[in-house]
Amino acid sequence: MQPDPDKEGASNQQTALFAGGCFWCMEPPFEKLDGVLSVRSGYAGGATENPRYENYARGGHLEVIEVVYDTNRITYNELLETFWRQIDPTDAGGQFADRGSGYTSAIFYANENQRLAAVQSKENLASRGIFTKPLVTPILPASHFYPAEDYHQDYYKKNPIRYQLYRAGSGRENFLKTTWQHVPTVETDKTDMKEDLKKRLTPLQYEVTQKDGTEPPFNNEYWNNKEEGIYVDIVSGEPLFSSTDKYDSGTGWPSFTRPLVADNIVEHTDRRLFMVRTEVRSRQADSHLGHVFKDGPAPTGLRYCINSAALRFVAKDDLEQEGLAEFRHLFDK
Template identity: 60%
Template sequence: MNLDKSAIKTFAAILALSWTLITGVAHAMATDTQKATFAGGCFWCMEHPFESLDGVISVVSGYIGGHQENPTYKEVSAGTTGHAEAVEITFDPEKISYEKLLEVFWRQVDPTDGGGQFVDRGSQYRTGIFYHDESQKKAAIVSKADLEMRRIFGKPVVTEITRATTFYPAEAYHQDYYKENPIRYKFYRSRSGRDTFLDKHWTEDGKSIKQSTWTDEELRKKLTPLQYQVTRKNGTERPFDNAYWDNKHEGIYVDIISGAPLFSSTDKFKSGTGWPSFTRHLDTADIDEVEDNSFFMKRVEVRSAHSDSHLGHLFTDGPPPTGLRYCINSAALRFVPKEDLKKEGYDRYLSLFK
């Protein structure tokens, strides 16, 4: 029998999926295992974080939450079936808890995005927690509430928590895609925007980089009186009498509290106002823009999404190409010169100055 390379590869993938399902069932029969089901955008990126955990028996990519039976990848990706790409995890609760799996889930996604995940748009790429019993439902609600309270992302968490319905395993070539197609997977992952977002919100050991949980007493010790007044009390420093209004050096400006990168000297311009002014910020995930009706004026306040600090205000009288003017207090910022970016861990921004 003659088989081409494509047929052999497909046959091998089918065998691999069959073995995954068989071993998962066999282990479930031998031990008191449980299921956990999460949707986090492209399921290729959701397998590896869970498969690497001690106590996880198997991770299967598939579809859930829709109205069509036995959907195909082509149908789901078209957004017509109501399903979301998801992973179904079989785990041993004696080795790893469902709460731990929830922690890992939150660290893989942008739970504030209701229109998809990163480069993948549409409801088929929505985030979701699909609980299998009431204890999982309660744990998921508590976990989500804790995430919202910590304000890690500075925006509402929109991930839905719903009862698990029928889970349909995806086609064999989608299973363990990161193992079977490592080059294509790495290329997709690096271009998807997922890692860039996650790196800005979580450290390698899974802790939030956001510092808004600092106590008021700790912030008073960390900040100067002016920095505290500006960032925590929505104050404004004096124009033409602050650290960066006339700074012409190359580099980036970071949040004085959390260290999150906010603005670049490449977008700084001389506005004549006496405060640092920028035509844009570095990333939407780091900035919150909220309506400000104080002092009988209607303005747009600019806040740091990481520390919930007051930064300044946004106006529409800036120069091209954006026409915007982010008028920011120097006291809310720390300047990192171009030559120090790598040393301080901001080397990904060196490309701005080439």
């Protein structure tokens, strides 16, 4: 996938690619989301170059939308939730009145984090019992995105009457209303998730990860842990740090010179406590982890000062059984 060159280089901007049938109908729900910077209709997934509306399906392409979003304001998981609420994920032959391969649904992932999130989101949707048929929406590696013709972009704004007639006549509007009218919204789901976390986490873990708290130094679980293994997010389980990068900073908190998986770490400017610091949060769970400082040892010169309460330690001998075998090589000598 090729994001807009003007948007590259900003670490808080990422691109998502979704296929949900007619791209006219897929643009509006995403453009309304706070944190979405742009939405473009286009084609992707096929073998031909520069497809047009007249031939994209013959080349194996699908109608897709490219969503550029600010990770500081909206998460990929929230985009996924919006995506599922626009389609029939049980239909392998198209979407609503639009039939054929070019109108089928798909999630195209740009990186491993997006793939894992998409897989988990699909599994969660299946477990909720909203649909009685199997979910057939595939999760595929992103391919080159080709923008559609100008007249397709923001079609719902340029031709509002025709768009509304098409959307209702296609059967999409009625299907989505019938399917989702009694299902909690994203905001309600967030509230439910918070309540679930209160039950699953200790009071300290919840205070640290959800309320940006700080645990006491020298009186926490991992500050002096010298065992070999990796540290994962206490909420999501995403890999964050390794014992191979851990060192004694003398601060009383677990300290690391670098993240284990850089993409799983998000940094924010923190102006609380009358100072400017760089806060560290996890990508998927958005857990508050701690802060990073530029007073660490070589080779990075960085000190990731992390709360033990935000972490769960996985010993090297347990990596395989926890599905983290890819990190075992760090400890093989």
